[in-house]
Structure formats: structure tokens, C-alpha cells
Amino acid sequence: MGGYDTLTLETDARGVATLTLNRPDKHNAMSAGMIAELADAARRLAADAAVRVVVLAAAGSTFCAGGDLAWMRDQAAKDRQGRIEGATELALMLKTLDDLPKPLVGRVQGNAFGGGIGLMAVCDIVIAAEGARFALTETRLGLVPATIGPYVVRRIGEGHARRLFLNARHFDAATAGAIGLVSAVRPAAGLDAAVEEEALAFLDCAPGAVASAKSLIRNLARGAVDDPVGYSIGLLADRWESAEGRAGIAAFLNRRPMPWALPKDDGGD
Missing domain, CATH: 3.90.226.10 (2-enoyl-CoA Hydratase; Chain A, domain 1)
Structure with a gap:
């Protein structure tokens, strides 16, 4: 750019x-x-x-x-x-x-x-x-x-x-x-x-989840939704059903690195 x-x-x-x-x-x-x-x-x-x-x-x-x-x-x-x-x-x-x-x-x-x-x-x-x-x-x-x-x-x-x-x-x-x-x-x-x-x-967090969390904050803080409870329930269900959500939970349950996380520096030369 x-x-x-x-x-x-x-x-x-x-x-x-x-x-x-x-x-x-x-x-x-x-x-x-x-x-x-x-x-x-x-x-x-x-x-x-x-x-x-x-x-x-x-x-x-x-x-x-x-x-x-x-x-x-x-x-x-x-x-x-x-x-x-x-x-x-x-x-x-x-x-x-x-x-x-x-x-x-x-x-x-x-x-x-x-x-x-x-x-x-x-x-x-x-x-x-x-x-x-x-x-x-x-x-x-x-x-x-x-x-x-x-x-x-x-x-x-x-x-x-x-x-x-x-x-x-x-x-x-x-x-x-x-x-x-x-x-x-x-x-x-x-x-x-x-x-x-x-x-x-x-960089340790899922990009789509970060974007969704940012939108959540804006909408709740600024009164952009009529039913905050219903909105939050639906949003959580959406994230559970998202590709990121499925991949993150699978990685967590199977003790694998998150697919979006950068490789950790092991301190070697």
C-alpha cells in the first residue's frame, strides 16, 4: 500500500x-x-x-x-x-x-x-x-x-x-x-x-472475532440495538457457528495452536 x-x-x-x-x-x-x-x-x-x-x-x-x-x-x-x-x-x-x-x-x-x-x-x-x-x-x-x-x-x-x-x-x-x-x-x-x-x-486473537467484538462494543455502548440481550445471544451463536469459532474450539479441545496465532519464538539461534 x-x-x-x-x-x-x-x-x-x-x-x-x-x-x-x-x-x-x-x-x-x-x-x-x-x-x-x-x-x-x-x-x-x-x-x-x-x-x-x-x-x-x-x-x-x-x-x-x-x-x-x-x-x-x-x-x-x-x-x-x-x-x-x-x-x-x-x-x-x-x-x-x-x-x-x-x-x-x-x-x-x-x-x-x-x-x-x-x-x-x-x-x-x-x-x-x-x-x-x-x-x-x-x-x-x-x-x-x-x-x-x-x-x-x-x-x-x-x-x-x-x-x-x-x-x-x-x-x-x-x-x-x-x-x-x-x-x-x-x-x-x-x-x-x-x-x-x-x-x-x-496477533494471538482470531481476526474475525476481534472485528465482531469491536462491533459488539460499539453497538452496546451507543444504544444501536433495541434488544441488547437478544442481540448478544444471537451474536454468540453466530460466533460458535463461524469457521473461526469451530476452528478455535477444536484447537483448544485438542491442545493444538490456534490457526491464526503466529509461531512462537523458541529463543533458538
Whole structure:
């Protein structure tokens, strides 16, 4: 995979894809081009059966500074319909990443502001460097964190959102961890090892079951089903009847390795 101007996308032999924001000279601020490319990359990753885990990373010292100044200038110059179209593109990009049927691990090596926090909020797991700082800065500009709002509020809850949305205050990685935006905080030197640990855990799991579990969480947490009990019963029956479910149970009962697990390193030369 590749061919992007604002991103890089690489997949290793294990099926771990690394999607990297690659505008370090612009602090990885999101331009119209980056928004479109992120949406395209998410669709491609969703459709690629060889991809089992996606790492969302960034080049340079900043994870994502939010909206690019040129993008914001263009939005300001548009009429209402044009602004709605621009906001729709951003909102649908976030939704496409949020709906990704693969685990999405955020590798946050530096600061994130505004839309950068939106990118963090659509990740399943976020590992952040100790020195990273964050802020939802929109109200300082007379704006609001609207399109990222559904994901950030779900992630951190209404109480924390009231504090951080309204006054645009900066907060550190420890606070981000305490409010649930970040899953784990690590020294910068240990960031890659922590991300690798998360990826390896997913590689022990059945890809279809992981996708189904992710859908289960979304549907239950967001009230997307009228009968959660009936839905969960049917889903479990579906998984028991799936090829993965049959293969996993057979391997477990016969003490065989799971068919989707990577071979274990025996430590030999």
C-alpha cells in the first residue's frame, strides 16, 4: 500500500500496518488532502484481509496539531454549503477510522491538539509518550470541537469534556491517562516496545472475532440495538457457528495452536 502525499502506509509480514501522518514540517496538521487520504487509507485497510492490526503514528515531534491553517482559511472563505461539505469530509473520515474492523493502536509520540485528539479518540488503544501535551483549543478561536465531539465525549465522558471543551486548557499525558483518552503513558524510549506489545496481543486473537467484538462494543455502548440481550445471544451463536469459532474450539479441545496465532519464538539461534 502507498501512494499518498501526506501519509505513509506500510504493512509487515505479520499483518501489522503502520499508518503514519507525514507532514512533520506542518506539525502533522490536517489539510483537506490529509483528511481525504486518511479516509481512503482506512477504507483500504478495512478491505485488506492480510492486515490484522493498524498502528496510527506520526512523523516528527508532534502527533497532530489539529486543522491546517490553509484548510481553516479555505473553510472561512466558503459559503455555508461549502463549510458543511468540508465538515462532512472531516466527520466521515473520523467515522471511517472509528468503524475500522481492525484494532487501531495510537502511537502518540508528541503533542496533539484539536483534531489530533479526535484521531486519538477513534483509536482502540492509545500509547502516549510522557512529555506529550494536549488541548482542545477550538473555543479560543471562536469555534467548538464539534466533529470530533462524538468520539471525544464517548472516550472521556461528559464531566471531563465540560472541563476541557469549554476552557481550552492544556493537559499532560498523565491527565490524559486519568480521563481515559490515553490507555498507557510510557517514556519516549519505551513507546515502540509498548505499541509492539499491544500488537502482539492482537496477533494471538482470531481476526474475525476481534472485528465482531469491536462491533459488539460499539453497538452496546451507543444504544444501536433495541434488544441488547437478544442481540448478544444471537451474536454468540453466530460466533460458535463461524469457521473461526469451530476452528478455535477444536484447537483448544485438542491442545493444538490456534490457526491464526503466529509461531512462537523458541529463543533458538
